[in-house]
Amino acid sequence: MYRYVINRLLFLIPSVLGVIFILFLVMSMTPGDPARILLGDAASQAQVDELNRQLGYDLPFMEKYVRYVYKMVVEQDFGVSYFTKQSVFEEIWPRYKVTVSLAFIGIVLSSLIGIPFGIYTAVRQYSLWDTIPSLIAFFIAAIPSFVLGMLLLYAFSLQLNWLPSYGIESFSSFIMPALAVSIPPAAFNLRFTKSSMLESIRQDYVRTARAKGASEHTVIWKHALHNALLPVVTNVGMSLGNLICGAVVAEKLFSIPGIGSLIVDRITYKDEPVIIAGTILISVCFTVVMLLVDLIYAYIDPRIRAKYARVKG
Amino acid sequence: MKRKGLLAISLVLVACLLLAGCSSAPKSSAPAAPAEKVLKLRLPSSLSSLNPQNTTATRDVKVWTQIYEGLYGIDESKNGYYMELAKDVKLSADKKEYTITLRDGVKFHNGEPLKASDVVFTYNRAKKDPRFGYLTAKINNVSAVNDSTVKITLSEAYAPIVHTFSSLKIMNEKEVTSLGDKFGTVPSKAGTGPYFPTEYAVATGVKLQAFEQYWGGAPKIKKVEYRVISDDATVQVAFRNKELDYLEDASLSNWDTLKAEAGPENNVMIKGNNIHFMAVNYQSPTNNSILANDKVRQAIFYAVNKDDINKAMAGGMGMPAITYMPNEYVPTSPVTGFETYKFNQAKAKELLKEAGFPNGVEVGTIISYPSPTSFNGRIAQVIQSNLADVGIKANVQIAENAIITPKMYSQNYDIAVFSDSNNFDFNNIRQQVHSESKGMYLVKYKDGKFDWQRIEKLVEQGAAASENSERLKHYTELWKIIMDTATINPLIHRPVAIVWAKGLNIGKPVPTYYKVKEFSWQK
Numbered sequence: 001m002y003r004y005v006i007n008r009l010l011f012l013i014p015s016v017l018g019v020i021f022i023l024f025l026v027m028s029m030t031p032g033d034p035a036r037i038l039l040g041d042a043a044s045q046a047q048v049d050e051l052n053r054q055l056g057y058d059l060p061f062m063e064k065y066v067r068y069v070y071k072m073v074v075e076q077d078f079g080v081s082y083f084t085k086q087s088v089f090e091e092i093w094p095r096y097k098v099t100v101s102l103a104f105i106g107i108v109l110s111s112l113i114g115i116p117f118g119i120y121t122a123v124r125q126y127s128l129w130d131t132i133p134s135l136i137a138f139f140i141a142a143i144p145s146f147v148l149g150m151l152l153l154y155a156f157s158l159q160l161n162w163l164p165s166y167g168i169e170s171f172s173s174f175i176m177p178a179l180a181v182s183i184p185p186a187a188f189n190l191r192f193t194k195s196s197m198l199e200s201i202r203q204d205y206v207r208t209a210r211a212k213g214a215s216e217h218t219v220i221w222k223h224a225l226h227n228a229l230l231p232v233v234t235n236v237g238m239s240l241g242n243l244i245c246g247a248v249v250a251e252k253l254f255s256i257p258g259i260g261s262l263i264v265d266r267i268t269y270k271d272e273p274v275i276i277a278g279t280i281l282i283s284v285c286f287t288v289v290m291l292l293v294d295l296i297y298a299y300i301d302p303r304i305r306a307k308y309a310r311v312k313g
Numbered sequence: 314m315k316r317k318g319l320l321a322i323s324l325v326l327v328a329c330l331l332l333a334g335c336s337s338a339p340k341s342s343a344p345a346a347p348a349e350k351v352l353k354l355r356l357p358s359s360l361s362s363l364n365p366q367n368t369t370a371t372r373d374v375k376v377w378t379q380i381y382e383g384l385y386g387i388d389e390s391k392n393g394y395y396m397e398l399a400k401d402v403k404l405s406a407d408k409k410e411y412t413i414t415l416r417d418g419v420k421f422h423n424g425e426p427l428k429a430s431d432v433v434f435t436y437n438r439a440k441k442d443p444r445f446g447y448l449t450a451k452i453n454n455v456s457a458v459n460d461s462t463v464k465i466t467l468s469e470a471y472a473p474i475v476h477t478f479s480s481l482k483i484m485n486e487k488e489v490t491s492l493g494d495k496f497g498t499v500p501s502k503a504g505t506g507p508y509f510p511t512e513y514a515v516a517t518g519v520k521l522q523a524f525e526q527y528w529g530g531a532p533k534i535k536k537v538e539y540r541v542i543s544d545d546a547t548v549q550v551a552f553r554n555k556e557l558d559y560l561e562d563a564s565l566s567n568w569d570t571l572k573a574e575a576g577p578e579n580n581v582m583i584k585g586n587n588i589h590f591m592a593v594n595y596q597s598p599t600n601n602s603i604l605a606n607d608k609v610r611q612a613i614f615y616a617v618n619k620d621d622i623n624k625a626m627a628g629g630m631g632m633p634a635i636t637y638m639p640n641e642y643v644p645t646s647p648v649t650g651f652e653t654y655k656f657n658q659a660k661a662k663e664l665l666k667e668a669g670f671p672n673g674v675e676v677g678t679i680i681s682y683p684s685p686t687s688f689n690g691r692i693a694q695v696i697q698s699n700l701a702d703v704g705i706k707a708n709v710q711i712a713e714n715a716i717i718t719p720k721m722y723s724q725n726y727d728i729a730v731f732s733d734s735n736n737f738d739f740n741n742i743r744q745q746v747h748s749e750s751k752g753m754y755l756v757k758y759k760d761g762k763f764d765w766q767r768i769e770k771l772v773e774q775g776a777a778a779s780e781n782s783e784r785l786k787h788y789t790e791l792w793k794i795i796m797d798t799a800t801i802n803p804l805i806h807r808p809v810a811i812v813w814a815k816g817l818n819i820g821k822p823v824p825t826y827y828k829v830k831e832f833s834w835q836k
Contacts, residue, residue: 032715038368039444047443054443084361084515086498095516153550165550166542167517255542257516265358265543270715 008291012284017069019283023276024065033057034082034270055082057272068276079273083266088273092259096281098168099258102177102250103243109182111236114189118232121190122197123220134194137187149180149253166255177250185239192235193228200228229300237293241286350834351536352817353558355548359515359541364497365482365504366439369448371734371825374480376539379521379829381482381504384413384432385475389586389642389823393737394475398427398483398505408470408779415461419528421485422502422509429457434486436465448477470777472784473740507532507830517541521829533833558814561827565628568810575812581822584632585809586642587734589692591617591679591802592755595762597727599677604727605762608668609705610799613676613728614654615661616703617696622805625695626688630810634803636792637733637742642824644781645739647789651796661703673704677727680710682717688807693730724757730804731755739788740776746795747772756800763798 035051052058059067071077078088117137121130140148156176157165167173200206201224209223248260263278298304356376361367365377378386386397396402401414419427436455439445451474454466467474488503489496496503500510500519507529508521521537540557542548545564551557553574562585563571572580593613597604604610619633632639635653638646665674681693690711697709707728711717721729733741733753744750747769748759758765771791778784795801809824820831 030715031719035443039446047446051443084359084498085364085367085494086515091515094514150546153547157554158550161554165554165556166547167540253544253547255540255544255547257514257541261543262516 005291005295008287008294012287015287016280016284019280020069020072020276021065023279024061024068024272027270027272027275028061030270032270034272037269038082057082078277081266081271081274083269083271083274088277091274092262092278092281095257095259095262096278098256099244099247099251099260100285102174102181102247102256102258103240105174105178106181106185106243106247107236107240109178110186110189110239113182114186115193115232118190118193119197119220119225122194122201125198133190137190140183141187141191143184145180145184146249146253148183149176149250152176152179153253168256173254173256177247177254177256180250180253181243181247185243188239189232189235193232196228196231197224200224203227226300230297233296233300234293237289237296241289244285244289245282349536350534351538352534352829352832353556354537354539354829355551355557355560356518356539356541357562358543360513360519360539361515362497363499363501363510363513363519365484366442366445367497368444369480375826376519377482377504378506378826379508379537380506380510381484382506383479383482385478387479387737387826388828389737389825390821392644393642394479397479398432399478404779408472408777409467411465411467411474412458413463413465415463416528417461419505420526421488421505422524423485423488424526425485425487427483427505428460429463430460431486432463432483433457434489435481435483438484438489439481445481448480452477470779472779473738473776476736476738476740479737507828508537527830529830532830534829537829552812552814555814558817559811559819559827559832560813561809561811563810563812565630565808565810568628568630571810571812576815579815579817580810580812582630582808582810583822583824584639584641585734585807585824586639586737587732587807588634588637588639589622589626589689589730589732589804589807591692591696591804592721592726592729592731593800593802594724594726594728594756595798595800596724596757597677599727600675603674603676606668607799608664609670609674609676611654612661612664612668612703613700613705614799614802615657615664616699616705617654617802617804618656618699619804620656621699622692622695625691626805627808630808632806632808634806636803637745638736638739639806643737643739645775645784645788647739647785647792650789651793653796654799654802658703661705665704670704673706675706676700678708678710679728679730680712680717680720680726681730682712682714685711687711689730689732692804696728696730721755722753724755726755729755739784740772742788742791743772743776745801746791756798758798758800763800764794768794 033048033052034055034057035048039048039051049058056064068079071079080086081088081091084091117133121133124130153165153176156163163176164170164173201220206219206224209219214223245260247258248264250256251258251261252264259278259282263275266274357372360376361370361373363380365374365381367373382397384397384399385394387393388395398416398419399413400416403412404410405412415427415429415432421427433455436449436452440449440452451467451469451471452465453468456464458464483505485503488501492499492501500513502509505528507524507527509524510519511522512520518539518541521539523532523535525531542551545566548557548560549564549567549571552560552571560571568582593604593610595604595610623629623631623633636646636648640646640648665671679693679697681689684690685694693709693711697707700707720726721731731753733745744753745755746758748754748765758768768791771787771794775784775787775791778787811822813819816835818833818835819827
């Protein structure tokens with residue numbers, strides 16, 4: 001098991017190098033350059049060239065790539081933003097923490113809402129307790145997160161004046177963004193858990209458990225849910241990864257200084273150091289989350305545990 | 314029973330989370346001591362730096378204007394430039410040497426007195442920076458005559474140098490040098506303006522504190538906070554929720570709602586110092602160089618309905634343009650004496666007929682940036698429709714700046730819609746009509762069929778003349794020639810919508826460079 005974890009962590013190295021390479025390649029293929037953007041239309045080509053030289057943007061693609069990787073690995077230096085002249089790490093780290101916090105709050109909320117309701121609706125299939133939550137989930141899943149965010153803003157900020165409309169000064173500032181990012185995945189979690197549970201409770205081993213006289217509680221929680229959880233865990237892990245990458249809508253709408261909105265903003269300025277470092281952090285985080293999902297899988301599923309045990313043996 | 318319990322626990326957890334948040338929610342109605350009331354303003358995007366030489370972008374300069382001052386300042390409510398840190402300016406007979414006496418009693422935020430050496434330091438620093446090359450190109454030398462007098466020598470007579478005097482904000486040499494590379498990334502006390510920064514984060518914004526020793530008297534509002542709020546809809550909610558006190562350049566799409574929220578005394582819609590143009594490339598090879606035909610270009614100009622553009626772009630609240638810059642803000646901008654191509658479909662059709670195209674003609678593609686829903690994008694679509702009404706067919710291509718602007722700047726287009734803004738000297742037109750300029754030289758007059766030598770001569774004469782009346786004369790002739798070529802058509806000035814909180818006085822509203830030091834809370 002340990003070997004598996006170490007292997008997966010080592011796999012991060014070529015992944016990150018590949019991500020950096022692709023980013024440099026894509027950036028080099030897109031039109032425009034940061035100096036022209038920074039200097040504006042009135043600057044001469046000589047001035048643009050000089051600033052590009054000062055920024056190190058004029059270097060050949062491979063030289064830029066090798067230099068970047070060297071500095072990142074040897075000096076732990078992600079460079080300086082073209083736009084703000086600040087250390088890239090100092091710029092992105094606080095934003096990264098904000099995004100990860102938002103994503104975690106979002107995933108906890110969406111799981112707390114979606115999974116229990118998913119189990120409940122599966123157990124009570126065709127009853128009113130199934131129909132109403134399923135319909136609500138169907139409706140919510142169809143609402144884009146920015147529309148949901150606007151509705152929340154209108155209700156809680158404008159009409160009720162309970163919550164601030166922007167910023168992250170207090171915990172209350174996180175509530176609307178967290179709801180905006182968690183409600184759509186909660187709806188998906190509900191639908192996913194329900195279908196997984198429905199599939200599970202129709203399996204032979206559930207029927208066998210019932211035939212053996214096990215209580216309904218034991219049948220549902222021990223036999224059906226245990227097996228139904230496997231795909232749900234994957235879905236939750238994927239949702240967390242998506243939230244870290246994709247909270248940009250909520251970040252923009254609620255003016256939250258997160259990493260997604262930072263990358264989107266800096267693409268406009270072709271601020272390569274920030275775009276690349278931000279994307280690296282996101283990709284590392286996504287890979288780690290996927291590793292955690294695999295580990296949880298192994299914990300939940302005895303077949304996978306046994307497989308690792310055999311490999312070890 | 315246990316299942317119900319689990320559900321209940323989940324719901325209680327969610328409710329606790331929500332209630333915990335609500336308990337610490339800031340209440341906008343919470344009473345605050347009047348002297349400590351914070352003025353809250355919006356930043357549409359991150360403030361790139363606290364170093365006033367980091368960029369020339371207007372959005373950042375608006376904030377720096379509260380912290381730093383130049384030898385000259387800009388006051389749009391008083392028709393342009395005025396002496397700010399300069400007390401007296403003497404111009405030599407050859408109009409190349411400016412001897413500037415500095416204002417007495419000016420202190421930097423760190424307590425140091427303003428000296429000529431600080432001006433020399435600031436200007437020399439700018440001269441080394443390519444970002445300011447276009448502002449400092451005419452400056453040969455800057456030297457301190459004594460502690461309160463500085464001499465600036467130009468390579469040639471150049472009246473628009475006042476724009477440079479206004480754009481370069483004077484910084485304290487000692488403060489900047491001591492901070493080194495950190496300058497601009499952390500709050501510092503390097504300015505002489507009415508406010509100094511106390512907190513700064515690129516991600517969220519900046520907080521300012523009144524400078525009590527400000528030479529113009531201590532500002533009435535003591536604390537100012539700029540917050541980054543990028544989404545226009547959120548900004549409106551924040552203003553209506555009293556989380557913002559002053560909102561300039563507000564979205565026009567919900568102007569009626571905002572106006573009603575602010576009240577009749579607390580809103581204004583004024584002409585912006587910006588302009589949207591269309592350029593017609595008379596050298597384009599499209600359709601056998603159809604745009605080289607003077608009558609076709611004139612027909613295009615007469616076919617454009619600026620009222621339609623106004624409705625589509627600004628809900629009818631914009632101001633149709635006839636010249637390069639609004640005369641209200643730029644006194645040397647001409648107002649009469651040139652063709653304005655007032656919308657006239659009959660004349661457009663007649664011109665097409667005279668050109669030999671009574672059944673219409675194809676003129677290629679109208680290009681613009683950055684998106685179909687942007688101001689420029691919408692204008693391009695209206696022009697396409699206007700042209701179709703008289704039988705002129707054109708396609709529209711709208712894409713990111715990075716794709717479109719290289720086409721414009723290399724004169725690789727048929728018709729282009731673009732914008733220009735926020736300069737206060739008509740000499741800015743140089744970038745569009747003089748062959749030595751870079752970037753916005755969309756129509757290549759040089760070596761073409763128009764009197765390009767006269768165009769360039771007039772640009773140079775306008776810059777060399779020191780009297781506004783003389784400059785206006787040159788620029789009027791210049792603009793007449795340009796309009797006669799039917800190559801650059803000024804379309805519309807975008808309106809600037811401003812709302813402010815009840816209980817706040819803002820003095821005379823201005824479209825761009827507002828001054829918080831003029832603001833006060835009503836008692």
